Amino acid sequence: MTELCHSSPVRRLSHPAVLIAGILLIAMNLRAPFTSIAPLLERLQAALGFNATAAGLLMILPLLAFVVVSPWVPRLARGLGLERSLFLALVTIAAGIALRVQGSMLALYLGIGLIGAGIAVGNVLLPSLVKRSFAQHVALLTSCYVLTMGIMAAIxxxxxxxxxxxxxxxxxxxxxxxxxxxxxxxxxWWPQLSRRSLPAAAKEAEKVAEKGAARPVRQAAVWHSPLAWQVTLFMGINSLLFYTVNSWLPSMLADNGFSAEKAGSLHGLLQLASALPGLILVPLMPRLKDQRLIAFATPCMSLAGFIGLWLMPKWALVWVLLLGAGSGASFILALSFMGLRARDAMQSASLSSMAQTLGYLLAAMGPPLIGALYDMQGNWQLALMVCAVLSVLMAGVGWLAGRDRQLPEASASE
Incomplete structure (x- = not known):
């Protein structure tokens, strides 16, 4: 981590260690405020009197907020700068946490929505910030902050x-x-607010916009790039599978004879297992010439987990570890691709916006669709088969997204 502080973009900062600490602290806010609701869901239902359908909507509400907010985040960053936009995200998360405990269903839903909006801003801009300030260490620092994110969520x-x-x-x-x-x-993070970074790419985009261009040139390059769609599908399928398992794992285990306490413990283990791949990827990622092999292998871990739950559910401990580790490693890779495949910080923000907007749209569709398959069949076999097929598709997309390539430069004509 010491060498991060000596990379050229960081030497211009008066307190580079504070910047690194701020990045890791921001990451702690990007999962824990909403994943920590699940253990209290029964208490919330008893206190506020809402049914299982409303509880399901509550769990996917942050994902829907990601979908709505993510497309607007690059424009916010161009207006306020990365540092101030991230501070605004923290303020929004804090306001949502305070609002959701006011004792009414409306306050709970509004509070969760605010938390999701704040997290969406952080999700999109943190890879861009890492790309701007630590361009030579994108994979390393991304692995560090995803590890921090997962550990805090588990705690x-x-x-x-x-x-x-x-x-x-x-x-x-x-x-x-x-x-x-x-x-x-x-x-x-407060000391960083004296900076209002606006990368050169953003200035170029604003000039084009002033001349009547339909949208910033970097944005056009991202949405027209096959590589960007490969990164987006890799992110989206992984998010769909993770949030599906996160929502339905206790029910899957209960249907196979596990007690509620045991199912709850394994659900917590899933959260922890998703954080552990960072311990391996932190030293490994900087040594990889490209990420094809690992981006193919991590979905295969999820594939093994789904097949295991389908055919040998009594060994659920093994399958939960595989599912958590596979999804966690894939998430680190997806975030790393947003920096590694972009040419500059603003293109990274645009790629991040695209991948997370569409990715979390897929993720929000996953739990209700998989639940509908269960309702149709009366068991989880078909649902697990579908998840296994999606894991195979994700492995193929991962091989393409893992190639050592970058998004093309956009022409003004786009």
Whole structure:
């Protein structure tokens, strides 16, 4: 990590260590505030009186917010700069955390929506920030912040029930205490607000826009590029599979004879397992000439997990570890591709926006569609077969996205 501080873009910063700390802290806010809701879902239903359908909508609401907000994030960054846009994302997350504990269904839904909007901004812009400030270490730093993201999500999920049980305020106290994350991050990130970075690519895009171009040239290059679509599909299929398992794993296990407590423990293990690949990818990624082999192999881990749950569900511990590790590693790769396949920070932001907008749209469709297959069949076999087929498709897309290539330059005529 020390060598990161000596890369040329960072030498111009007065406090490069603060920038690195800020990136890791921002990452801690990009999963924990909404994944930590799942352990408290039954308490929320009992307290606010909503049914399972409403609970399902609550769990995919952040994904829908990602879909709505992500396309607008590059424009926000061009207007405010990366640093101030990320600070605004933290403020939005903190406001959502405070709003969701006010004791009504409307406040809960609005609060979760705000959290999703703030996370969407962070999801899109953090790869761009890494590309701008650490262009020679994109894979390394991406692996570090995804590892941090996953560990914090696992910690938050593990603490929710004990915090709710240990306080007279119950679930409201447990869900409110998470506001410490964005508040501390805002304090650490504050020194960066003196900068209003606007990469050269953004200035060029604004000039073209002033002349009447339909959209920024970098955006056009991204949406017309087969490579960008390969990265987007890799991100999207992985997100669909992860959020499907995240939503339905306890039900799958319960249908195969696991107790609610055991199913809940394995669900928590899934979160932790998704963070662990960062320990391997942090030292490995900088040594790879390209990422084809690993981008092919990680979906195969998920494939093995789905086939295992289908044919040998009693070995669920093994399959959950494979599913978590496969999806976590693929997520790190997808985020790394947003920097590695782009030519500059603004093209990275555009690729990130495209991949996450379409990717989370696929992810939001996954849980209800897989649930519908269960309703049709009365068991999880067909649903698991579909997930296995999608894993095979993702492996093929990963081989293409993992090639050592970059997006093309866009011409003004586009």
């Amino acid at each position: 938050a999920s593990a603490l929710m029930v004990p915090l709710a049980q240990g306080s007279s305020a119950g679930w409201q106290y447990a869900m409110l205490i998470v506001v410490v994350l964005p508040l501390v991050t805002m304090g650490v």
